[in-house]
Amino acid sequence: MAEQTTPTDIRTAGRAPDRGPGHDGEHPAAAAGKPTAAVVRDALGVGIAVGLSGFAFGVTSAGSGLSVLQSCALSLLVFTGASQFALVGALAAGGNPFTAAAGAFFLGVRNAFYGLRLSQLLALPRAVRPFAAHWVIDETSAVSLAQPDRRSVRLGFTVTGLSLYVLWNLTTLLGALGAEAIGDTDAWGIDAAGPAVFLALLAPMLRTVTERAVACLAVLLMLGLLPVLPAGVPVLVAALAAPAVLYVEGRRRGESPNAPQGGNR
Known part of the structure; x- marks a missing residue:
């Protein structure tokens, strides 16, 4: 005996089953997602505010004896502010380069732990992961972890990482070039800007x-x-x-x- 087809069967035919909120990494309380404009606004706010402090690093780096090229290479390749300030600060104080590099390395190790969590939230294709890993820092992690769903996590991570990377490297160049015009960087206290930003980000987490x-x-x-x-x-x-x-x-x-x-x- 043939089964009868009801209107409900027709409407639901071919439709993927409803898996409910919180599926595939989404926040259970916000399955609808967060408005794109709000995510971009928050991400740009963090990226611009912190990116501008790259000027302080450029000045401090040049004042510690590094060339403009070396200062810019650190921002391009290392791209983690606390580690960069720790490195140039130790060098400026006359520390051994290997000891200074070790201190910067251990400060940067925290980003690996951020990456363990973000890899699950972002779920990026394998080909993209090595490039995204370069942007796994305090600020991108904070913005990403505050988002309710995967779309917002990816958007927040991308906008924060891109704006911060571009501004940080641009202001590093400007700071390194303008170090001679500023004069004695110790007198201005600019070298304290980077650690101050890092502590401001860390304090609310304690x-x-x-x-x-x-x-x-x-x-x-x-x-x-x-x-x-x-x-x-x-x-x-x-x-x-x-x-x-x-x-x-x-x-x-x-x-x-x-x-x-x-x-x-």
């Missing part, structure tokens, strides 16, 4: 007691060891703050079975 303890201990180690260790080495030692605090936190929880999990707010 929400738990454990995170704040790591930050405070790292600062104390840095300030205490600056007078006694070569330039660039205190940065490496300060990185030990994280495992030290986590070890103490683990011991505390082991001795107190009823202690709350996930850190105290």
Whole structure:
């Protein structure tokens, strides 16, 4: 006996099944997506604001003895502000180039952890991933992770990365060329602009007691060891703050079975 076809069957024939919100990496609470204009506005705001600080890096880099070509090569190839400032700062202080490079490298390692998360959200084709990896930094990660769906994540990542990369490299060139006209860069305090931007981005993320303890201990180690260790080495030692605090936190929880999990707010 043949089955009867209802109007509902006709309307739904050939249609892909509704998989519900949150499928394929989308945020469950925002399946409709975020307006394109809002994503672009937020991404450009971050890209332009941070990109302009490349001028400070160009001036600082040239003031530390690097040529215009070397300064621009760092921005083009390294493209992670905190690491770049750490490198030229250590060189300006007379540090060993290998020690300075090691400090810059360890500061840049955090981008690899950003990449692990963004690779799932972006889901880019394999051929594009090596190029996108160059833009995985604090700012692109922050904008991308704030988006509700994959389309917005890709748009936010692209707009932030493109605007920041272009502006950072352009202002690096202008800063390096104008370093001689500015004169003594130490007197202007321009070398503090990069670290200040990095701290401004980092501070709102320190929400738990454990995170704040790591930050405070790292600062104390840095300030205490600056007078006694070569330039660039205190940065490496300060990185030990994280495992030290986590070890103490683990011991505390082991001795107190009823202690709350996930850190105290």
